[in-house]
Amino acid sequence: DGGITQSPKYLFRKEGQNVTLSCEQNLNHDAMYWYRQDPGQGLRLIYYSQIVNDFQKGDIAEGYSVSREKKESFPLTVTSAQKNPTAFYLCASSMGGGRAQYFGPGTRLLVL
Amino acid sequence: AQSVTQLGSHVSVSEGALVLLRCNYSSSVPPYLFWYVQYPNQGLQLLLKYTSAATLVKGINGFEAEFKKSETSFHLTKPSAHMSDAAEYFCAVSDRSGAGGTSYGKLTFGQGTILTVHP
Numbered sequence: 441d442g443g444i445t446q447s448p449k450y451l452f453r454k455e456g457q458n459v460t461l462s463c464e465q466n467l468n469h470d471a472m473y474w475y476r477q478d479p480g481q482g483l484r485l486i487y488y489s490q491i492v493n494d495f496q497k498g499d500i501a502e503g504y505s506v507s508r509e510k511k512e513s514f515p516l517t518v519t520s521a522q523k524n525p526t527a528f529y530l531c532a533s534s535m536g537g538g539r540a541q542y543f544g545p546g547t548r549l550l551v552l
Numbered sequence: 553a554q555s556v557t558q559l560g561s562h563v564s565v566s567e568g569a570l571v572l573l574r575c576n577y578s579s580s581v582p583p584y585l586f587w588y589v590q591y592p593n594q595g596l597q598l599l600l601k602y603t604s605a606a607t608l609v610k611g612i613n614g615f616e617a618e619f620k621k622s623e624t625s626f627h628l629t630k631p632s633a634h635m636s637d638a639a640e641y642f643c644a645v646s647d648r649s650g651a652g653g654t655s656y657g658k659l660t661f662g663q664g665t666i667l668t669v670h671p
Contacts, residue, residue: 444595471657480561482642482663483596490657498658530595536657538584538646539603543595 445457462532470537472514477528558662571630575643586644
């Protein structure tokens with residue numbers, strides 16, 4: 441079955457720690473996206489990538505970093521510089537060009 | 553710049569009643585438009601999409617939406633609500649043309665509407 445997988449489902453971060461959220465897709469999509477979802481604030485774009493080895497900052501990139509070394513994978517690192525990381529993180533992919541995005545099941549990040 | 557406004561952060565209907573979730577958009581170029589549904593602690597699922605073919609778009613689970621250019625609207629409807637429709641719904645718009653430069657391919661989401669269905 442084609443789709444997007446995210447892991448882990450829940451992630452706990454200690455103060456000062458960097459954590460990495462995994463996102464993998466087997467839809468052969470060129471574009472991939474990371475969103476942050478907070479209650480009452482909808483979805484906010486963190487980073488996106490339209491092609492391997494290239495990515496752009498979204499609306500709230502500070503405190504986050506990404507890489508796109510393979511077409512299938514777009515991991516997100518939440519760094520210690522992100523002071524309020526508690527949120528639901530969603531990864532998506534699409535064929536690009538404004539076409540529909542397809543979402544993974546999400547990772548909930550909590551701070552210990 | 554694109555924007556999406558969903559009127560009503562909460563909508564409540566009785567089971568079997570009409571569902572109407574409102575979405576208005578602004579876009580400087582012909583848009584793609586989408587409706588997504590999200591159940592608690594899950595990702596977003598694509599309900600339907602408008603890509604400039606028919607203006608009345610049918611989606612999954614009995615939902616449909618009509619693109620009205622003159623009203624810049626893309627409201628979501630379902631004739632008869634089911635308990636399983638209770639969820640949060642998001643309208644989204646994208647710039648298909650690429651004319652937006654760094655906005656190329658990005659989706660702009662509305663704030664979401666939580667649908668409650670009463671027995």
